[in-house]
Amino acid sequence: MKQFINVDDVPDLPQLIEKALNVKRTPFAFKEFGRNKTIGLVFFNPSLRTRLSSQKAAFNLGASTWVFNINQDSWKIEMDDGTVMENSQEHIKDAIAVMSLYCDILAVRTFPNLLERDYDYKELLFNKIKHYSKVPIVSLESAILHPLQSLADVMTIEELRPAKERIKIVLSWAPHVKALPHSVPNSFAQWASKLQGADLVITHPEGYALDERFSRGACIIHDQDEAFKGADFIYAKNWSSFIDYGKLLCHDMDWMISRKKMALTDRAKFMHCLPVRRNVVVEDAVLDGEEAVVLQQAENRVFAVQTVFMEILKNMV
Amino acid sequence: MKQFINVDDVPDLPQLIEKALNVKRTPFAFKEFGRNKTIGLVFFNPSLRTRLSSQKAAFNLGASTWVFNINQDSWKIEMDDGTVMENSQEHIKDAIAVMSLYCDILAVRTFPNLLERDYDYKELLFNKIKHYSKVPIVSLESAILHPLQSLADVMTIEELRPAKERIKIVLSWAPHVKALPHSVPNSFAQWASKLQGADLVITHPEGYALDERFSRGACIIHDQDEAFKGADFIYAKNWSSFIDYGKLLCHDMDWMISRKKMALTDRAKFMHCLPVRRNVVVEDAVLDGEEAVVLQQAENRVFAVQTVFMEILKNMV
Amino acid sequence: MKQFINVDDVPDLPQLIEKALNVKRTPFAFKEFGRNKTIGLVFFNPSLRTRLSSQKAAFNLGASTWVFNINQDSWKIEMDDGTVMENSQEHIKDAIAVMSLYCDILAVRTFPNLLERDYDYKELLFNKIKHYSKVPIVSLESAILHPLQSLADVMTIEELRPAKERIKIVLSWAPHVKALPHSVPNSFAQWASKLQGADLVITHPEGYALDERFSRGACIIHDQDEAFKGADFIYAKNWSSFIDYGKLLCHDMDWMISRKKMALTDRAKFMHCLPVRRNVVVEDAVLDGEEAVVLQQAENRVFAVQTVFMEILKNMV
Numbered sequence: 033m034k035q036f037i038n039v040d041d042v043p044d045l046p047q048l049i050e051k052a053l054n055v056k057r058t059p060f061a062f063k064e065f066g067r068n069k070t071i072g073l074v075f076f077n078p079s080l081r082t083r084l085s086s087q088k089a090a091f092n093l094g095a096s097t098w099v100f101n102i103n104q105d106s107w108k109i110e111m112d113d114g115t116v117m118e119n120s121q122e123h124i125k126d127a128i129a130v131m132s133l134y135c136d137i138l139a140v141r142t143f144p145n146l147l148e149r150d151y152d153y154k155e156l157l158f159n160k161i162k163h164y165s166k167v168p169i170v171s172l173e174s175a176i177l178h179p180l181q182s183l184a185d186v187m188t189i190e191e192l193r194p195a196k197e198r199i200k201i202v203l204s205w206a207p208h209v210k211a212l213p214h215s216v217p218n219s220f221a222q223w224a225s226k227l228q229g230a231d232l233v234i235t236h237p238e239g240y241a242l243d244e245r246f247s248r249g250a251c252i253i254h255d256q257d258e259a260f261k262g263a264d265f266i267y268a269k270n271w272s273s274f275i276d277y278g279k280l281l282c283h284d285m286d287w288m289i290s291r292k293k294m295a296l297t298d299r300a301k302f303m304h305c306l307p308v309r310r311n312v313v314v315e316d317a318v319l320d321g322e323e324a325v326v327l328q329q330a331e332n333r334v335f336a337v338q339t340v341f342m343e344i345l346k347n348m349v
Numbered sequence: 350m351k352q353f354i355n356v357d358d359v360p361d362l363p364q365l366i367e368k369a370l371n372v373k374r375t376p377f378a379f380k381e382f383g384r385n386k387t388i389g390l391v392f393f394n395p396s397l398r399t400r401l402s403s404q405k406a407a408f409n410l411g412a413s414t415w416v417f418n419i420n421q422d423s424w425k426i427e428m429d430d431g432t433v434m435e436n437s438q439e440h441i442k443d444a445i446a447v448m449s450l451y452c453d454i455l456a457v458r459t460f461p462n463l464l465e466r467d468y469d470y471k472e473l474l475f476n477k478i479k480h481y482s483k484v485p486i487v488s489l490e491s492a493i494l495h496p497l498q499s500l501a502d503v504m505t506i507e508e509l510r511p512a513k514e515r516i517k518i519v520l521s522w523a524p525h526v527k528a529l530p531h532s533v534p535n536s537f538a539q540w541a542s543k544l545q546g547a548d549l550v551i552t553h554p555e556g557y558a559l560d561e562r563f564s565r566g567a568c569i570i571h572d573q574d575e576a577f578k579g580a581d582f583i584y585a586k587n588w589s590s591f592i593d594y595g596k597l598l599c600h601d602m603d604w605m606i607s608r609k610k611m612a613l614t615d616r617a618k619f620m621h622c623l624p625v626r627r628n629v630v631v632e633d634a635v636l637d638g639e640e641a642v643v644l645q646q647a648e649n650r651v652f653a654v655q656t657v658f659m660e661i662l663k664n665m666v
Numbered sequence: 667m668k669q670f671i672n673v674d675d676v677p678d679l680p681q682l683i684e685k686a687l688n689v690k691r692t693p694f695a696f697k698e699f700g701r702n703k704t705i706g707l708v709f710f711n712p713s714l715r716t717r718l719s720s721q722k723a724a725f726n727l728g729a730s731t732w733v734f735n736i737n738q739d740s741w742k743i744e745m746d747d748g749t750v751m752e753n754s755q756e757h758i759k760d761a762i763a764v765m766s767l768y769c770d771i772l773a774v775r776t777f778p779n780l781l782e783r784d785y786d787y788k789e790l791l792f793n794k795i796k797h798y799s800k801v802p803i804v805s806l807e808s809a810i811l812h813p814l815q816s817l818a819d820v821m822t823i824e825e826l827r828p829a830k831e832r833i834k835i836v837l838s839w840a841p842h843v844k845a846l847p848h849s850v851p852n853s854f855a856q857w858a859s860k861l862q863g864a865d866l867v868i869t870h871p872e873g874y875a876l877d878e879r880f881s882r883g884a885c886i887i888h889d890q891d892e893a894f895k896g897a898d899f900i901y902a903k904n905w906s907s908f909i910d911y912g913k914l915l916c917h918d919m920d921w922m923i924s925r926k927k928m929a930l931t932d933r934a935k936f937m938h939c940l941p942v943r944r945n946v947v948v949e950d951a952v953l954d955g956e957e958a959v960v961l962q963q964a965e966n967r968v969f970a971v972q973t974v975f976m977e978i979l980k981n982m983v
Binding site: 083085312 | 385387389413415417424427430431432433434435437438439440443444446447448450451452
Binding site: 072096107115121122123126127129131133134 | 694712714715717718719721722725726843940941942943944945946950953960961964965968
């Protein structure tokens with residue numbers, strides 16, 4: 033693997049999942065890959081799960097890490113080319129190039145602005161980062177994708193897959209008080225639809241259709257109750273509108289995932305990437321119940337990113 | 350040792366002190382305990398001594414660390430159960446559970462609010478943390494206790510103990526401009542009163558009695574000069590009122606520890622946990638004099654926490 | 667080497683450069699020096715290059731690091747002696763002494779206030795740090811010097827030195843919108859003038875003469891075009907006035923380093939310590955051209971500081 037930004041960077045998804053599950057069994061057995069290696073972790077926004085799971089993964093490999101919070105640790109970064117930099121202190125091209133000299137993998141998290149769809153969906157910032165880095169890039173989440181979350185998610189699904197010929201996975205929109213990015217649902221739709229023996233259903237209110245590039249292949253149902261019937265996995269997530277870009281259109285709390293809704297499924301597992309607003313996105317009763325596997329997802333974040341680091345470091349030994 | 354939150358978690362105090370003094374002699378001799386281990390350090394408030402001494406201790410053991418500053422690094426944490434989380438982004442139960450998946454020991458520092466005695470003295474926050482963590486907890490200070498400071502303090506006393514049958518240790522209240530927590534005096538009273546061949550005296554103005562659970566066994570004297578007579582160790586610390594909870598009642602600068610006061614003792618050593626406001630709590634002349642052993646206490650913080658980490662990690666090998 | 671604060675701490679400059687270039691060739695060959703060692707990194711201001719290159723250097727040596735951002739991570743530090751500390755929480759003498767107990771080398775970055783020349787040029791803060799530390803000090807930049815940058819710079823010059831009997835190095839003032847410190851030009855002047863077979867020219871507008879202690883031995887020319895003629899290296903940097911202390915006197919954008927100016931040189935390499943304001947200090951065309959070696963300088967920061975750490979750690983093994 034040369035980089036990890038998109039599911040297309042993964043040559044063989046079932047094999048990657050298998051490798052990640054193997055890493056989970058023996059996390060300390062791969063130190064030859066991390067020896068003398070440093071992984072730089074750069075965040076354009078604060079992070080809990082992503083930073084700590086990436087640090088743990090690096091430690092498992094015997095690699096070192098440094099963490100850099102852009103905007104918090106540093107000066108104002110210039111994003112545009114050709115500017116007379118009277119109001120910014122360092123250009124993104126110089127900052128990224130320099131940081132990449134101090135590590136073997138540059139793992140970066142960016143966010144959408146949710147204002148201009150084109151700016152976000154062309155991944156302008158992430159593409160600049162990729163362009164200016166001297167070392168391989170790992171996405172810790174970009175404006176529109178979160179592939180490491182998805183790798184942890186599909187690992188979790190494979191671990192818990194019931195003994196059925198085909199399983200039904202439902203990605204359900206859920207209510208929220210703020211406009212949220214599309215990265216988790218986009219990536220989940222993309223990755224889950226590549227799983228073998230699985231059918232993906234996406235359910236959301238009108239106006240919340242995801243970009244077809246990602247939802248292609250999934251069955252779209254606007255009736256949440258209907259969608260939940262017979263489901264094996266419910267993946268809950270809020271997202272803002274793609275069509276009416278970045279807007280909050282629906283405030284219907286009936287979309288919250290409740291015990292009653294879960295009863296419509298075939299004893300489905302409840303999934304969410306966390307952090308989650310309790311009793312807004314999902315009822316306490318569901319999240320604290322046995323059907324919730326959110327901590328297993330969170331734990332798998334370590335092995336997902338460790339596997340990705342390993343696959344990239346392999347080419348450097 | 351299963352956890353380290355309270356002196357009651359220590360099965361044998363003299364033995365623990367001896368182990369810590371041994372760790373100080375050969376700090377790098379115990380790497381088998383830290384191998385492949387990660388210690389998560391979580392702070393609800395900024396920290397210098399506690400963070401750096403804990404990181405150094407982990408490094409001495411060959412263990413990795415990550416640091417997480419709640420509130421600074423992350424979003425708003427919800428503390429109450431059952432809330433509809435419209436104004437907070439992650440529940441403490443989920444944040445703690447997730448963080449605990451990314452380490453082998455979760456070391457946490459919290460603080461009192463000094464507003465509601467019950468909230469603080471029931472250790473509600475710390476008990477939640479303990480409840481939701483999947484791995485052993487080490488207190489880096491809680492609302493009402495600071496056992497790692499006390500372990501470093503009693504190590505220091507044992508190192509410097511004069512050749513007498515019984516020694517006299519005085520915990521003295523000292524002036525300050527702000528209302529401070531009770532954790533250091535509570536723990537010191539508790540730990541020092543368990544030392545063999547030692548008499549503990551606590552001296553403070555009226556209204557500053559500590560919770561009897563911690564001061565029990567000590568002799569309480571309100572006349573500071575009287576208390577200092579014949580003392581071998583003066584442990585100075587300000588604290589706010591326990592009875593009139595969190596209040597600053599006394600502004601009498603005569604309680605400041607001065608050369609003149611120290612002259613009343615039997616050439617006592619001067620102790621303080623740092624940071625200290627010079628010429629408010631204690632005169633420069635004392636702190637810069639030979640009797641001050643505050644740096645020895647600070648150095649012992651490393652070996653105290655290293656020993657605690659080792660005792661807990663021992664059970665995991 | 668006992669400490670690294672000033673070029674005078676270097677017993678043999680050509681030998682140090684040679685060692686650093688050797689470290690660059692085999693960065694992981696010196697782990698015996700870093701074993702069981704911890705390097706404390708203390709910043710009075712934010713840092714990108716300096717922090718990350720120092721962490722990478724420590725990792726190359728197998729040493730651990732902790733990072734402490736004074737003012738951001740901690741409470742208000744008292745700088746003056748004898749104060750009744752009603753408005754500050756910890757004295758610099760206690761903070762530095764304690765931090766130095768938790769590491770084997772204390773690497774510190776401070777900044778000038780650019781208000782009182784005497785305060786800055788007497789290095790009052792740095793001298794206090796040196797005085798109170800229990801372990802060797804490495805300057806990551808002080809009020810008036812930046813020797814690690816200079817070591818990386820002279821390494822870069824030696825790597826790229828053209829095959830001439832004598833080379834011409836030009837330190838050129840360049841425009842900026844803010845008053846900047848003198849540390850980089852002071853140190854560069856000092857180090858470059860010690861290079862063998864090299865002539866140093868400094869060019870700047872009237873009123874921008876550096877302190878003669880540092881510019882001594884260099885040829886000063888106020889006509890930038892004249893200075894550039896035949897140059898092999900152009901080192902661009904803004905600085906505020908030394909004479910009219912901390913003031914911005916010249917706003918003439920003709921001092922910006924441009925393609926046209928570079929054409930006056932003997933195909934000189936363009937150097938800058940970064941971060942740089944593009945199209946203020948230097949044109950995009952120069953910085954993005956082949957003559958720019960700023961990333962090589964940035965990369966050499968790792969090997970410069972690694973070599974300094976090694977030279978100091980050698981005495982401790």
